[in-house]
Amino acid sequence: MDIRNIAIIAHVDHGKTTLTDALMRQTGAVSEGISMDSNALEQERGITIYSKNASLEYQGTKINIVDTPGHADFGSEVERVLRAIDSVLLVVDAQEGPMPQTRFVLKKSLELGLKPIVVINKIDKTAANPRRCEEQVLELFLELGANDEQINFPVVYAVGREGIAKQRLDDASSDLKPLLDAIVSHVAVASNAPADAAFKFQPFNLAYDNFLGRLAIGRVYEGTARTGQSVFVKKPDGVLRAGKIAKVFTFEGLRRVEIPKAKPGDIVMIAGIPDIYIGETVTTDEQAPALPAIAVDEPTIQLNLFVNNSPFAGREGKYVTSRQLRERLERELEVNVGLRVDFSRPDAFLISGRGELHIAILLENMRREGYELQVSQPQVIIHETDGARAEPFEEVIADVPSEYQGVVIEKLGARAFVLQHIANHGETVRLTLEGPTRGLLGYRNQFMTDTKGEGILSSRVIGFKPYAGEIKKRTVGSMASMVSGKVIGYSLWNLQLRGTLYISPGIDVYAGMVIGNTSKGEAMYVNPTKGRDLTNVRTASGDEAIVLYPPYELSIERGLEIMSDDEYLEITPVSVRLRKQFLTKQDEARARRGIA
Numbered sequence: 001m002d003i004r005n006i007a008i009i010a011h012v013d014h015g016k017t018t019l020t021d022a023l024m025r026q027t028g029a030v031s032e033g034i035s036m037d038s039n040a041l042e043q044e045r046g047i048t049i050y051s052k053n054a055s056l057e058y059q060g061t062k063i064n065i066v067d068t069p070g071h072a073d074f075g076s077e078v079e080r081v082l083r084a085i086d087s088v089l090l091v092v093d094a095q096e097g098p099m100p101q102t103r104f105v106l107k108k109s110l111e112l113g114l115k116p117i118v119v120i121n122k123i124d125k126t127a128a129n130p131r132r133c134e135e136q137v138l139e140l141f142l143e144l145g146a147n148d149e150q151i152n153f154p155v156v157y158a159v160g161r162e163g164i165a166k167q168r169l170d171d172a173s174s175d176l177k178p179l180l181d182a183i184v185s186h187v188a189v190a191s192n193a194p195a196d197a198a199f200k201f202q203p204f205n206l207a208y209d210n211f212l213g214r215l216a217i218g219r220v221y222e223g224t225a226r227t228g229q230s231v232f233v234k235k236p237d238g239v240l241r242a243g244k245i246a247k248v249f250t251f252e253g254l255r256r257v258e259i260p261k262a263k264p265g266d267i268v269m270i271a272g273i274p275d276i277y278i279g280e281t282v283t284t285d286e287q288a289p290a291l292p293a294i295a296v297d298e299p300t301i302q303l304n305l306f307v308n309n310s311p312f313a314g315r316e317g318k319y320v321t322s323r324q325l326r327e328r329l330e331r332e333l334e335v336n337v338g339l340r341v342d343f344s345r346p347d348a349f350l351i352s353g354r355g356e357l358h359i360a361i362l363l364e365n366m367r368r369e370g371y372e373l374q375v376s377q378p379q380v381i382i383h384e385t386d387g388a389r390a391e392p393f394e395e396v397i398a399d400v401p402s403e404y405q406g407v408v409i410e411k412l413g414a415r416a417f418v419l420q421h422i423a424n425h426g427e428t429v430r431l432t433l434e435g436p437t438r439g440l441l442g443y444r445n446q447f448m449t450d451t452k453g454e455g456i457l458s459s460r461v462i463g464f465k466p467y468a469g470e471i472k473k474r475t476v477g478s479m480a481s482m483v484s485g486k487v488i489g490y491s492l493w494n495l496q497l498r499g500t501l502y503i504s505p506g507i508d509v510y511a512g513m514v515i516g517n518t519s520k521g522e523a524m525y526v527n528p529t530k531g532r533d534l535t536n537v538r539t540a541s542g543d544e545a546i547v548l549y550p551p552y553e554l555s556i557e558r559g560l561e562i563m564s565d566d567e568y569l570e571i572t573p574v575s576v577r578l579r580k581q582f583l584t585k586q587d588e589a590r591a592r593r594g595i596a
Contacts, residue, residue, distance in 0.1 A: 317372025
């Protein structure tokens with residue numbers, strides 16, 4: 001049976017996973033209701049976070065499919081997958097056209113010499129314009145330096161949600177066979193290498209099994225993978241160690257199925273090498289050169305992660321010690337190639353990632369596993385060379401109703417972003433701006449408020465550029481509790497006039513915990529536990545009903561956005577809290593005297 005290896009790539013929310021699910025269902029690879037996005041966080045957020053493998057059979061051909069994330073923060077997941085496949089399905093929304101992550105994933109594909117199949121998806125949307133979208137995609141190919149073969153890309157039009165694909169817009173269609181036919185026609189057979197050649201395999205992903213331990217997912221480039229086979233494992237720098245393959249698995253639908261051997265070109269999972277890492281070369285030839293290393297773009301932001309030492313420390317978490325946090329972060333580094341962790345400091349772990357969401361997903365996973373910790377405000381990574389400072393810059397694309405374009409340009413302009421292009425699409429305006437990543441931190445929530453929830457904001461890192469100078473982003477101050485105790489509704493009723501509250505009546509707070517913000521921008525210490533003074537005299541104001549606005553509930557992402565540089569975000573399996581680094585003014589004064 002011939003093998004075709006493809007990856008599905010796109011900007012976030014352009015329909016990759018929906019299209020993949022429909023392909024799997026229509027070929028009988030999975031039953032109704034089964035989705036590639038099986039992770040709880042993915043289902044809650046409606047986005048793909050982790051790349052996943054699956055396979056289907058069509059007309060005697062096995063098609064291995066890798067579904068990849070669409071968010072720029074998870075670009076490292078995409079980069080390592082592209083090395084193991086032979087073509088990509090580039091999915092583009094017929095209404096939105098190419099977006100920042102479309103450019104990123106296409107650029108990586110073209111650089112590897114892949115010849116994409118373009119899928120113009122969501123052609124049923126009211127404002128869809130497939131012809132214009134196709135022209136924009138062609139312009140993007142030309143802009144990214146595609147060669148003649150790559151520019152001559154096949155196009156398939158689709159409605160992934162309904163499971164329909166067409167070779168031409170006016171064709172009648174009731175299924176995805178036109179897309180499957182395009183894959184079989186345009187994607188090269190996976191490998192013509194002889195099966196008796198020396199075995200060569202490189203993992204691009206890792207998994208874990210309670211019985212088998214670490215599992216490596218990768219492509220068999222040459223030779224045959226066999227159960228019980230003795231192998232050598234080579235690091236990219238040539239360092240060699242011995243190992244043995246205990247089991248070999250292939251993919252049928254979303255299931256892994258054990259097989260005695262796997263032929264060249266197949267994407268398989270092997271067990272038995274407990275210390276295998278992404279990008280290493282597994283081979284039976286001790287003299288064979290290592291396969292090229294899997295390189296990923298460097299991190300752009302960083303923060304410090306600490307043991308939780310707040311007054312509520314240890315109440316809600318199962319894993320609370322520095323040793324436990326270190327072990328968890330070490331495990332994460334084995335599979336998260338876009339993450340960096342500096343373990344050199346005894347009191348903190350310096351975590352570097354591709355963006356706020358990249359780090360927020362790690363923190364969310366840790367809290368759900370029972371970990372308790374606190375983190376500092378995210379900061380961009382500044383490079384200094386010969387006295388010159390450089391910082392990461394991003395291209396931002398904002399699709400907003402025309403009446404909101406002014407406020408968006410104004411707010412981003414104050415954050416050192418420069419308008420590059422503006423285009424009208426009916427009642428929507430597309431703004432393209434460039435500016436420092438530093439200016440974008442903490443802005444997304446403000447953007448949703450300014451556009452009444454109707455705007456779409458996307459960004460991609462475009463590299464390091466000269467430092468853009470000072471940026472004043474924070475216009476609100478922090479409202480912190482000066483006492484410990486249980487929150488009283490009457491007190492919140494008065495405090496909500498000063499700004500936005502993060503808490504509800506009845507919860508416990510401690511001195512130094514941030515309970516809200518102040519609209520005038522000044523920091524304020526308050527008493528949220530104070531009740532109404534009781535007297536024997538009845539007055540109209542004394543009997544007034546208490547009306548409380550719903551609080552602005554903190555999530556990890558919201559907390560990372562709104563926290564100031566003198567605060568920590570406390571994260572437990574139950575709660576997300578903001579707190580001052582120094583819980584009282586006296587603590588802060590003593591610390592300053594100690595530093596001085």
